[in-house]
Amino acid sequence: DQQVKQNSPSLSVQEGRISILNCDYTNSMFDYFLWYKKYPAEGPTFLISISSIKDKNEDGRFTVFLNKSAKHLSLHIVPSQPGDSAVYFCAAAKGDDMRFGAGTRLTVKP
Amino acid sequence: DTAVSQTPKYLVTQMGNDKSIKCEQNLGHDTMYWYKQDSKKFLKIMFSYNNKELIINETVPNRFSPKSPDKAHLNLHINSLELGDSAVYFCASSQALSYEQFFGPGTRLTVL
Numbered sequence: 001d002q003q004v005k006q007n008s009p010s011l012s013v014q015e016g017r018i019s020i021l022n023c024d025y026t027n028s029m030f031d032y033f034l035w036y037k038k039y040p041a042e043g044p045t046f047l048i049s050i051s052s053i054k055d056k057n058e059d060g061r062f063t064v065f066l067n068k069s070a071k072h073l074s075l076h077i078v079p080s081q082p083g084d085s086a087v088y089f090c091a092a093a094k095g096d097d098m099r100f101g102a103g104t105r106l107t108v109k110p
Numbered sequence: 111d112t113a114v115s116q117t118p119k120y121l122v123t124q125m126g127n128d129k130s131i132k133c134e135q136n137l138g139h140d141t142m143y144w145y146k147q148d149s150k151k152f153l154k155i156m157f158s159y160n161n162k163e164l165i166i167n168e169t170v171p172n173r174f175s176p177k178s179p180d181k182a183h184l185n186l187h188i189n190s191l192e193l194g195d196s197a198v199y200f201c202a203s204s205q206a207l208s209y210e211q212f213f214g215p216g217t218r219l220t221v222l
Contacts, residue, residue, distance in 0.1 A: 002152065032209050043114070043200050043213025044153070089153060093209045096166050100153035 003027045004092050006101035014109055019077040021104050023090035028071065030092035030099075035064060035075045038087045038103070047088070048075070080108045113137050116201050116214040123191055124222055131186045131217045133201030140206040141165075142184035144176060147198040147216070156199075159184050160206060191221045 005024045013019045021035075031052040036044035050057040050064045050073070057064050063076045077084055087103040114135045123129055135142060143158040143166075157176040158166040164176065173189045188195060201214040 034209055036213075041215065043202070043215050045213065046210045049210065087151075091209075096158070098155065098209060102151045 002099075002102075003030075004090060004099045004101040006088075006090060006104050008104050009102070010105040010107070012107045012109060013080050015082055016079045019075075019080045019084065019106055019108065021075040021077075021088050021090075021106065023073045023075075023092075023101055025071050025073075025092045025099075027092070027094070027099075028068075029094045032093040033064070033066060033073050034091045034093070034098075035062075036089045036091065036100075038089060044089055077106075080106075082108050082110050084108050114201060114203055114212050114214040116199075116217050118217060119215065120218050120220075122220045122222065125191055125193060127191050128187070128189045129191060129219070130188070131199055131201075131219070133184050133186070133214055134182055135201075135203040135212070135214075136182065137203055137212060139203035139212070140181070141204050142178070143202040143204075143211065144184065144186050145200040145202060145213075146170075147200060149197070153200070156186075157184075188219075191219075193221050195219060196221045 003026045034049040035047040037047045038044040048062050066073045085108050087105045089103045090101045117132045141160045144156040145153045156170045159178045175187045177185045198216045200216045202211040204211040
């Protein structure tokens with residue numbers, strides 16, 4: 001019962017272009033959403049989050065969009081840089097419950 | 111000056127053994143967690159501790175037990191290890207009421 005799904009296991013983009021990572025969730029009770037970034041041999045690190053009362057949150061090159069009716073969120077990275085190459089996990093939360101997706105491996109080519 | 115640290119980083123052991131993984135955070139956080147990242151790469155929460163009280167316990171086998179000697183430590187004890195326990199285990203911490211968690215580097219457990 002995977003309530004948070006990242007259907008693209010990998011994504012490759014050219015440096016300078018936009019990276020768009022997608023995430024879908026099934027439980028409409030989730031009211032807080034996060035993106036984490038993970039480099040090899042390290043733990044995930046928090047990147048950006050959004051509350052369900054908003055539909056967009058921006059932090060520098062990173063923007064998260066939330067479409068509650070579609071139960072879909074996306075992370076946009078623009079411009080993409082080689083240092084952005086990592087695995088990105090989305091997470092959805094409500095109360096004490098937080099669920100992670102399986103991650104999308106982003107490769108940014110120079 | 112690591113914020114969340116775990117030891118050991120790698121653990122290889124035989125089926126049936128009992129092992130522990132240690133976790134320490136120096137962030138002054140109130141809540142600590144243990145996650146298992148399985149072969150399909152999903153991060154699944156196993157336990158969380160808030161002020162020495164277990165507040166989440168997902169359906170994990172009772173061979174797994176968290177032990178918190180103080181607010182800065184949450185150790186994971188595993189008895190009678192099985193092949194299916196092979197995974198990467200992450201410790202994390204957060205302030206109470208915050209979803210923003212700080213993760214340790216992970217411990218790769220291999221059961222032979």
